[in-house]
Amino acid sequence: MSTSVVWHPACALHQAGAGHPERPERIAAVLEALRAPALAADVEWVEAAPAPREALERVHPPRYLDALEALAARGGGPLDPDTVLGPRSWEAALASAGVALTAVERGIAREGATAFGATRPPGHHALADRAMGFCFLNNVALAARHAQQLGKRQVIIVDWDVHHGNGTQAIFERDPSVRLVSMHQYPWYPGTGAAAERGVGNVFNVPRPPGLPRAVYVRDLLGAVTAALDGWRPELVLVSAGFDSLAGDPLGGFTLEPEDLAQCATELRRRAAAAPVV
Known part of the structure; x- marks a missing residue:
């Protein structure tokens, strides 16, 4: 398809x-x-x-x-x-x-x-x-x-931009119908996105320093997705696909390669079962 x-x-x-x-x-x-x-x-x-x-x-x-x-x-x-x-x-x-x-x-x-x-x-x-x-x-x-x-009442947003999606979190952090998983460089712009920021239990932040092995970022992002999906089935998966998390970006220090993000997208489709991915 x-x-x-x-x-x-x-x-x-x-x-x-x-x-x-x-x-x-x-x-x-x-x-x-x-x-x-x-x-x-x-x-x-x-x-x-x-x-x-x-x-x-x-x-x-x-x-x-x-x-x-x-x-x-x-x-x-x-x-x-x-x-x-x-x-x-x-x-x-x-x-x-x-x-x-x-x-x-x-x-x-x-x-x-x-x-x-x-x-x-x-x-x-x-x-x-x-x-x-x-x-x-x-x-x-x-x-x-x-x-x-x-x-589509229950929506999960997965944000792998190197910067924390502070606006997305602020909009939904009191809304249990939307879950947010965000992996981002921390501390870094805009200064939000600590792991302790949980909203009403619907926010799953994965703050990480720059320069880690790429496999660690993939493991930790997918681990947070697993936690977010525990006992909760989304009807739609939305990806905030910021590609500044790739190695060599001048505004970030993550080490991901394109195939790592492809792996994450494939795993999102598998773990979300029948939910469309956008």
Whole structure:
């Protein structure tokens, strides 16, 4: 069965300024790799629609969304030292959120289906009412709420970005219908993600130092997934697939290789049984 690769051309429109690490070339490289002839038989391309306001308000309050829209209408500007809304960044953010929503729809449309959402700008640092860490809208949180709206009540989010998904944790840490497993470098930006941060028993943080053997990261992430699934069956698995956890990334110190993340994805599918993986 092919994997739905969901994308939107407007994701390339976000411009954070010269020299900023969150640049359009990142999404271009992902899409180029997925268009390799060797993958043609395994990929079904799906262009998303921008996220509607109704879906955004399941996570973000109207006042916050209005403020972002107003800033975009003025041509953009900085929201913090790292997070800059460029002239067309709001258009990109709506497209990115729409990619996340459509990926959920594709993932749950067929038994055994998988979907990959190529999102940009990223999202897991965005709080409900605050942009930070290059993120404006929390794409994976929007995806989880959309899935629940479509009947998938229990959702697990697995985040292997090298930075802790503080926004995702803050949004769901009091909601037992969503479980979060996050493995991240610690201490590191944004400073959250200690193992003692458990929410209502639904948060499973795996803080780790840089430079460990790659097998240790894989073992510890999958161990946390096992703990999160103990006595609890998800109806959907969402992966915040930040690839800055790979060896050599300039903003992190993990040692993972692509085959390690492939192993983690395969194990997620096996351990989650019939739940779709997006």
